[in-house]
Amino acid sequence: MSITVHITTRLILIIVSLLLTACSTNVTVSGDYPSALTKPLPYHVGLVLDNSFTNYTFESSKEQDVTVALGQSQTKLFEQVLTDIFSNKSRLQTVPTQAASSTHNVDLIIVPHVEEVQLAMPFETHLNVFEVWIKYNLQVFNSEGEPIADWLMSSYGKTQTRFLKSEEAALNQATTTALRDAGVRLIIGFERIPEIRAWIEQKELEARLKGTQENTQNLAQGGDQ
Amino acid sequence: MSGHHPLQPYPFSTALFALILLFLLTLTGCSTSTVIDEYRTTNTKLDLNKGEQVVIMGRRHAGEYETEPDFINCISNRIATSGKLSVIPEQEFLDSFYPWFEPRVAPLKLKRMSRMLEEPIIAERIKALGIRYMVWVDGNTETTDKSGSFSCAIAPGGGGCFGFATWDKASIYEAIVWDLKQLDEKGRVKVETKGSSYLLAVGAPIPFIAQVQSDACKGIGNRLKGFFLHGGGSQQEPQKTTGHQGNTES
Numbered sequence: 001m002s003i004t005v006h007i008t009t010r011l012i013l014i015i016v017s018l019l020l021t022a023c024s025t026n027v028t029v030s031g032d033y034p035s036a037l038t039k040p041l042p043y044h045v046g047l048v049l050d051n052s053f054t055n056y057t058f059e060s061s062k063e064q065d066v067t068v069a070l071g072q073s074q075t076k077l078f079e080q081v082l083t084d085i086f087s088n089k090s091r092l093q094t095v096p097t098q099a100a101s102s103t104h105n106v107d108l109i110i111v112p113h114v115e116e117v118q119l120a121m122p123f124e125t126h127l128n129v130f131e132v133w134i135k136y137n138l139q140v141f142n143s144e145g146e147p148i149a150d151w152l153m154s155s156y157g158k159t160q161t162r163f164l165k166s167e168e169a170a171l172n173q174a175t176t177t178a179l180r181d182a183g184v185r186l187i188i189g190f191e192r193i194p195e196i197r198a199w200i201e202q203k204e205l206e207a208r209l210k211g212t213q214e215n216t217q218n219l220a221q222g223g224d225q
Numbered sequence: 226m227s228g229h230h231p232l233q234p235y236p237f238s239t240a241l242f243a244l245i246l247l248f249l250l251t252l253t254g255c256s257t258s259t260v261i262d263e264y265r266t267t268n269t270k271l272d273l274n275k276g277e278q279v280v281i282m283g284r285r286h287a288g289e290y291e292t293e294p295d296f297i298n299c300i301s302n303r304i305a306t307s308g309k310l311s312v313i314p315e316q317e318f319l320d321s322f323y324p325w326f327e328p329r330v331a332p333l334k335l336k337r338m339s340r341m342l343e344e345p346i347i348a349e350r351i352k353a354l355g356i357r358y359m360v361w362v363d364g365n366t367e368t369t370d371k372s373g374s375f376s377c378a379i380a381p382g383g384g385g386c387f388g389f390a391t392w393d394k395a396s397i398y399e400a401i402v403w404d405l406k407q408l409d410e411k412g413r414v415k416v417e418t419k420g421s422s423y424l425l426a427v428g429a430p431i432p433f434i435a436q437v438q439s440d441a442c443k444g445i446g447n448r449l450k451g452f453f454l455h456g457g458g459s460q461q462e463p464q465k466t467t468g469h470q471g472n473t474e475s
Binding site for chain 1: 330
């Protein structure tokens with residue numbers, strides 16, 4: 001008798017938990033991002049990714065509970081893209097202060113933050129597509145920890161619902177597409193940020209001046225001999 | 226033979242009528258019609274040397290639709306099945322050239338493509354992979370009309386469905402062939418396929434599905450294959466073909 005009651009209780013609990021989770025969508029984004037076909041900038045970049053970025057999870061409870069954990073996937077993307085667009089990359093814990101700057105030996109420090117994530121799902125829009133928008137704020141610092149630029153970068157991804165494809169799979173695909181688009185913005189747009197452009201020009205000018213000075217010194221030494 | 230036997234509730238004529246109706250529906254129900262419009266700039270087949278490849282790409286820059294990756298794979302497979310053409314899969318190409326052919330930045334015109342090829346890093350990769358022709362496919366398949374309804378129910382004694390539903394689909398695609406060596410356009414193929422599908426449910430649902438997208442793939446794929454394997458007129462007249470259950474070969 002007690003065994004029957006025990007089994008019935010278990011069955012009820014399973015049914016209740018199934019009913020509770022039936023109307024929720026939980027996705028842990030998993031995507032692979034290709035290497036970028038680009039000529040690396042000749043600088044050493046430091047990447048600071050805090051816990052709010054690496055463990056970022058979007059949650060919404062409008063009509064339906066939706067949870068999208070994209071921290072791990074976006075970390076993978078930023079690591080990959082920054083490795084490709086700079087000749088050297090290091091992972092830093094924090095933005096170094098002026099005093100500690102010499103120990104890290106980096107030219108630029110990038111600290112990305114997720115500003116906003118928006119989802120549009122078929123039950124909201126009555127369209128046959130899943131759409132994802134991600135807005136990032138990229139804070140860029142020089143080697144001494146002084147801010148150079150604050151870049152708001154938005155990306156977009158969508159996928160059409162396909163026959164027999166689950167909501168989770170469609171949402172994962174749309175988010176991966178949005179992250180891939182973020183990579184495009186980062187690779188192509190980074191150099192075009194006016195403050196970054198100015199910083200690069202300054203660095204190039206310094207390098208040219210240094211080269212000229214070295215040449216002059218060499219010529220002078222050659223003349224003495 | 227007056228009256229009906231208790232085990233034979235429907236008269237023979239009704240059953241015959243139902244059978245004829247079913248047969249007619251099978252014949253006409255899922256028919257598709259395909260119109261193909263082809264334009265070539267030369268009469269001769271396109272050059273493709275040993276080691277050179279073709280890539281078929283879908284346009285995905287528009288907000289309201291995207292050219293389905295499955296459709297692009299279907300065309301690629303259709304062209305590659307001849308065994309005489311080497312086709313690089315779309316995703317492999319996109320990954321090899323990331324980010325230059327992503328929807329946000331992919332070249333929409335040949336002029337932009339030629340400017341992209343001025344970038345040594347892109348030109349070298351094109352050369353290394355032997356990409357000679359790039360075929361851009363733009364369009365999609367959508368449901369244009371639907372009507373009717375059916376419902377299904379399950380009871381302790383069994384279950385079943387009852388009703389009738391119909392829907393129309395249209396596939397409209399245009400493919401443009403770019404020669405990356407000579408940096409010019411070699412031709413275009415436009416395909417328009419329409420078809421109606423039905424679902425008849427009397428107990429068990431019986432679907433009659435028109436293979437609209439599949440027929441569009443056959444139409445556009447065969448014509449594109451013709452660009453590389455056979456010569457053609459400088460400008461062919463549009464051809465209209467109709468078929469049943471996906472037989473839309475022109």
